[in-house]
Amino acid sequence: MTHLEAAFLGLVQGLTEFLPVSSSGHLVLAQHALGLGGAENLTMDLLLHVATLAAVVISFRAELIRLVVGIVSDASQRRLALLLVAAMVPTGVIALSIRGSITDAFESPVIVGFLLITTGALLYVSPRLRKGSGALSELRLPNALLIGVAQGAAVLPGISRSGTTICAGMAGGMTGEASARFSFLLAILAISAAMVLNIPKAASLAETQLSTVCVGMLVAFVAGMVSIRWLMRVARRGRFDGFAYYCWAVGAVAIGVTLWPSG
Numbered sequence: 001m002t003h004l005e006a007a008f009l010g011l012v013q014g015l016t017e018f019l020p021v022s023s024s025g026h027l028v029l030a031q032h033a034l035g036l037g038g039a040e041n042l043t044m045d046l047l048l049h050v051a052t053l054a055a056v057v058i059s060f061r062a063e064l065i066r067l068v069v070g071i072v073s074d075a076s077q078r079r080l081a082l083l084l085v086a087a088m089v090p091t092g093v094i095a096l097s098i099r100g101s102i103t104d105a106f107e108s109p110v111i112v113g114f115l116l117i118t119t120g121a122l123l124y125v126s127p128r129l130r131k132g133s134g135a136l137s138e139l140r141l142p143n144a145l146l147i148g149v150a151q152g153a154a155v156l157p158g159i160s161r162s163g164t165t166i167c168a169g170m171a172g173g174m175t176g177e178a179s180a181r182f183s184f185l186l187a188i189l190a191i192s193a194a195m196v197l198n199i200p201k202a203a204s205l206a207e208t209q210l211s212t213v214c215v216g217m218l219v220a221f222v223a224g225m226v227s228i229r230w231l232m233r234v235a236r237r238g239r240f241d242g243f244a245y246y247c248w249a250v251g252a253v254a255i256g257v258t259l260w261p262s263g
Helices: 003-016 023-034 039-059 061-073 075-101 103-107 109-129 141-153 161-171 176-197 199-208 210-237 241-259
Strands: none
Touching (some): 023 039, 023 109, 023 241, 039 176, 039 210, 061 075, 061 176, 075 141, 075 176, 141 176, 176 210
8 A cells, every 4th residue: 555545544434433424334435436345444544543533533532521520529520421332332333243244345335435425414304304403412322322323334334434323323312513413422432342353453564564554544634624613513504415425425326336337
């Protein structure tokens, strides 16, 4: 993998990790377009996720500090922490149950295309079914579990983690901004868990391609900071029509280019 390819993948990861368009789906399509594949790229994906994890931790550092400190002395922060942990339970069960059986999805632009179209439909329909007005403090356990289920389903490339979790939060009565904040806090736990499970692979690639990895991670970090701010502005409006249209377009192109007769 060249430095330019790593920078491109870092840009794709950073922009799409937090925007509701599926970073895993975009990375599959980007790697397919570049002719990349194999275990090396799966490990590179993980390292790019480390960079976007750093971006979300820095962006939400005040809330994280308040949460960690408040676990001991603040009942509302303790309750939020318990809801985050509860949401991770269905996420972990679903992800570990289906991860091994969806390898083909990570090699198929057609599957990714159909899943992106599904994400687009969710983004378009969900805000129209119910307009939430609840603050993050009003989140209840059933809705937290639903958000966890949504995050677990996002292990499929093309299903947006941020999109599904935010829509699930809004379906449970929260505002778009409150749903986005819970989604980002939950992402910190989910990405951290994935990192822990794959540390040996990540360390091996980092040692052999250090400069390439650093380029990709730096670009992913900067792009991630930008996309977080962008999504928070969109979430305050509670409508994701533009991203829905985008997912439909990219999904259709991925399917069409792959299936269109070449000769």
